[in-house]
Amino acid sequence: MATISVPLIGGRAVEGKRFGISDILRWTVDHKVIGIQYMLTASFFFIVGGALAMLIRWELLTPTLDIMADGQQYNQLFSIHGTVMIFLWIVPMMAGFGNYLLPLMLGAKDMAFPWLNAFAFWLIPPAGILMLMGWFVGQAEAGWTSYPPLSTLYSLDGQTLWAMSLHLLGLSSILGAVNFIVTIKNMRPVGMGYFQMPLFVWAILATSIIILMATPFLAGALTLLILDRVVGTQFFNPAQGGDVLLWQNVFWFYSHPAVYIMVLPAFGILSEVLSVHARKPIFGYRAIALSSLAIALVGFTVWAHHMFTSLTPELRIPFMITSMIIAVPTGIKVFSWLGTLFMGKIRFTSAMLFGLGFLSMFVIGGISGVMLASVPYNIHVHDTYFVVSHLHFVLYGGSVFGIYAGLYHWFPKISGRMLDERLGRLHFIVTYISFFFTFFPQHILGMSGMPRRVAVYAPEYQSLNVVVSIASFILGISTFILIWNVIVSLRAGKRASANPWRALTLEWATSSPPPVTNFIGDPVPYRNPYGYGSESANAYLNALESAYGPSEHPSPDAPKAIKPAPAAGD
């Protein structure tokens, strides 16, 4: 066991670089700026996708067409809503967290390939513009899954732009993943083996492996789609010997693992947030780390459960079995997080509230996921609002709540300012309740017979749809509480110390925001990133406080007596 308990005595606070608008808009290879660029770009598209969702829910207030001219316009709304939220919000947002945090967590000065990192980011804005440009040429209308022949023979030119945009985003994703893997492999500090890495790093590693293995299949499918649409090939046209199931298979071979691309980094964020704010070591570190890899691996064998109503009947059972197996490593994670909370000293910071919200909502998505894996039941609810509900519990209740938790947790590090905790709690309460009432009733709608992707529906489903729509409007508005919080906190928030949460991972062992080189000298990581509750960890954290200033909850035996910090910003 390592004996270094207080490696950073003698470390000093330096004035970190705060980033202005001009820094954000220019080409730079600093991973921190690139991380912020990712996050801001993704957040912009979150608002775009959210606005589309609001239009969808407005249309669905009544069973007939109201605000849309025809079904086609409505189809374009949800097609772009889904694509934007997946490929331009969650995936790049997670890449933003990865970019900002990974070198800091590893005590490195930058990513392994800084120039490639910047290039991967700068593919995203043009790709996003390309996708939105579809509205000028007839936007894609075949859903984010874009099944042929609807997407080939029956769609307008926006579908081609859609495919080209996804090509760029896929490339960006692959380049980012290569960079993450090489960085994790080669740039860990002395004393940090794979099993001393923070779990967020493990999550990014597992995610990057999935991206590297799966995204080329998306590229393959998109290439065939573009060829069919533009060059006149017939890969997906059965009248000319093509096959419509070819797309479904190749597309889902990417897009099911893509679910884990979106949710594993959120798992990583959750592991950090729960442990730090419950003041307790993560329960079953190895189980959580390795279950990410298990999910990554098994995740490649389950794709056809998205095709239970189109797949040859004989093949359905094998995919049901693999899909159910994946519940086991996911369950391990959930129970390990519960074990982390048990006997902790839970602090109800905004980050922790969203972490707890994640845990409680993601469980619902997990349970409905196992139900969906069961072929006979899936047949009934396939392509209904039950699936819409399930996927939003996973991707909103999971990924987006994870992103929120991460934002509250790392905003002080990124900006040097604390977010307002009162606004944070308000944001959590409004989001949590309106989220539940937006998505939970959709289970019932789907089971009772409402298909997804319809602008008109049977009148008996109206009352629940009104509940869903109203809740969704509140959910949409709740986002602005966070945006407002970010704006006021950036201007006048309380100054953040280096380590406001008394966390043991390395990104907190430097000033907030960190200097351009991240650290002064080579930092030595504390031997266990989750070693809370031990005397040596306490000594290490106290040493950090004496070097960099007090945390939000200073230890009573810290070197200097410090007044209790108010919860809200000053």
Added chain:
Amino acid sequence: MNLSTRSPGSAGSGISPIWVVAAGLAIIFGGLLIGSFAPAILPPQASAESRQIDALFRFMLAIGGSIFLLVQGMLVYSVIRFRAKPGDASDGAPIHGNTTLEFVWTIIPAIIVTVLALYSVSVWNSTHSIKPNEQTVGAVGARYAWTFNYQLDARALPSGVTLDQLEPNIRAAVENGGLTLSSTQLHTWVNQPVAVSMNTQDVNHAFWIPGMRVKQDLLAGRTTEIRFTPIEAGVYRIVCAELCGSGHGNMAGSVDVNGNLVGAWLIVHESEDAFRSEFFDPLARAALFPPEDPVERGRQILASGVYPCASCHVVDDLGWNGAVGPNLNNVGSRAATRVAGESAEEYLRISIRMPGAYLVPGYNNLMPQFNAEPGQPNYMPDDDLDAIIAYLLTLKTS
């Protein structure tokens, strides 16, 4: 790492075993209670399959409900019991894991999913298997309507009808493989296993009857099948569940302002006799003894739903209220003025054979092309076309 072997459930937290047992029982009964809501959420059970599938769902909901209560219960308990008191800046217990506990929460979910998988396989094997004496029906999906095809051969003639009464060409058709009768609705009767063989004329669709709990995609270039056995007489909405374009939401059964069923519905009659007398025999008689008058024949063809016009066009005489294509009331007088030098009859003929040739302003080119040659998609014989045009020319504004 400091791996503690203390069990957080027993040592340290001071929870007595009685409370653990009580919580366990509460979780199990709570799960059963949640499971009992299943029938209230699902549509009424109307098929043999729905009984098995609902039982499976109820089982999964009970287990899922228990897991939900367990996790949320643990969460709420921890949040209340282990919250940091004001001013307490100390850390929690340095527990890094517990191998026994981790083993248990790996094995128990593994057992649960194994049981679920076995149960699901048994339900699946019984629900999708081929049944004896199936009624076979053909289904065709087209943007945005369903057509159901029934075979009429010599054995299925309506009572009182003999082959001798038929005109020679119709008799020959009946004897050589049979006539195809078409309807926008799927008719069957109680306890009759149905096998539907499905094709699409354009994009993928999905055939779903929520009341029967069955769904199957229609795939371009393939024939797919679906099976179910209704056990309750009644009407059940048929829904398209795979995005097929602008009118996807309209590709389902609906009810008009007068309470009539419009579009795709499954009609389950009380008995085979009722099925024949209320549905099959009148349809068969109309096909066996076609009216001489082309106008009447045209009306009969369109009303039968053999061509999916109803989903897009308005014809008051037939009760059509589609909103995607032009209104056909009084179409004859408008068609005569559309293209200089072309009669209304010629204009309509071209508009059906080549819908893209003339577009009514304000409408897109969405209509399928109806071809004159057998074997082509959307085959419409010249006889039918003549009769349809004759009928359309008689339509008046109502």
